Amino acid sequence: MEEIYANMKPPKAADPKLFRNQTGPRSSQRSFHSVILCLGLLSVFLLLGLIVLGVHYRDSAADLSSIKENLTERLQASNDQLSSMTEEKDQLNASLTEMTKERDRLQTLSKQNRESAADLSSIKQNLTERLQASNDQLSSMTEERDRLNASLTEMTKERDRLQTLSKQKKTCPAGWKMFSCSCYLLSQESGSWNKSREECRSKGADLVVINSAEEQTFLSTFANKPTWIGLNDIQTEGTWMWVDGTPLTLSYWNTNEPNNDGGIHGEEDCATIRNSYNTLWNDLSCTSSLQWICEKLP
Numbered sequence: 001m002e003e004i005y006a007n008m009k010p011p012k013a014a015d016p017k018l019f020r021n022q023t024g025p026r027s028s029q030r031s032f033h034s035v036i037l038c039l040g041l042l043s044v045f046l047l048l049g050l051i052v053l054g055v056h057y058r059d060s061a062a063d064l065s066s067i068k069e070n071l072t073e074r075l076q077a078s079n080d081q082l083s084s085m086t087e088e089k090d091q092l093n094a095s096l097t098e099m100t101k102e103r104d105r106l107q108t109l110s111k112q113n114r115e116s117a118a119d120l121s122s123i124k125q126n127l128t129e130r131l132q133a134s135n136d137q138l139s140s141m142t143e144e145r146d147r148l149n150a151s152l153t154e155m156t157k158e159r160d161r162l163q164t165l166s167k168q169k170k171t172c173p174a175g176w177k178m179f180s181c182s183c184y185l186l187s188q189e190s191g192s193w194n195k196s197r198e199e200c201r202s203k204g205a206d207l208v209v210i211n212s213a214e215e216q217t218f219l220s221t222f223a224n225k226p227t228w229i230g231l232n233d234i235q236t237e238g239t240w241m242w243v244d245g246t247p248l249t250l251s252y253w254n255t256n257e258p259n260n261d262g263g264i265h266g267e268e269d270c271a272t273i274r275n276s277y278n279t280l281w282n283d284l285s286c287t288s289s290l291q292w293i294c295e296k297l298p
């Protein structure tokens with residue numbers, strides 16, 4: 001540098017404004033040296049400044065590196081934490097899903113329980129009503145049973161009374177003939193079927209009702225000619241009824257009888273035991289005049 005400035009010529013003294021206080025070339029050289037010194041000092045200061053800056057920069061870089069490393073570690077830690085929190089969040093989500101399902105299941109169960117409870121309540125109500133109805137029925141049946149028991153007691157007494165009576169020796173009135181459990185009376189006179197019946201009833205009897213072969217046999221010897229018995233089809237032609245209201249089931253009609261032989265004699269609506277030829281039955285006009293047989297209990 002000094003070489004550069006060594007070749008330089010000092011400024012011309014011709015300029016009186018610049019070198020007003022200088023006295024000659026010596027003074028110019030001193031000023032030049034001062035400038036050089038100043039520049040040198042400036043350079044030293046600059047160099048020192050650069051060094052200081054460099055040192056500072058190095059420290060700052062180290063700090064930055066340290067900060068960066070620190071931040072990286074913290075970032076890593078945060079990432080790890082985030083990762084674990086994400087896992088935890090997933091687990092919590094899975095738990096929530098499970099719990100939601102469980103809640104739904106429990107809600108469904110609860111609803112079913114409520115419905116079952118409603119059903120049970122309805123069934124209970126129904127059973128209660130039926131029980132009440134059964135109780136009412138039982139009550140009325142109990143009353144009916146008590147009435148029937150009372151009635152049975154009365155009837156048992158009546159049966160015992162009748163049994164006592166029936167064990168007593170029974171006899172038929174004078175002139176009546178006993179056969180089996182009945183008394184029979186053969187009339188001395190003759191008359192229409194209606195008159196015959198009236199006569200019997202006036203004696204506490206009725207025209208005879210034949211209920212068995214034994215009775216038929218007995219009566220056929222008891223009477224020896226056509227005789228009125230308590231059988232007619234006055235009410236409905238062809239439907240023969242006994243005077244006690246029973247229909248004809250056991251019969252002893254003669255051959256070709258009953259013939260309702262009305263062509264000659266009018267309607268034949270009343271029955272006789274015996275006919276013109278044997279002991280079997282014949283139908284005859286009710287107005288015919290015949291003897292009759294009455295029957296009554298002893």
Ligand code: MMA
Pocket residue numbers: 257259261265268276282283284
């Ligand atoms: C005949 C026969 C009977 C009828 C009588 C009427 C003798 O018997 O036809 O069926 O009832 O006649 O007298």
Ligand code: CA
Pocket residue numbers: 257258259260261268282283284
């Ligand atoms: Ca006849």
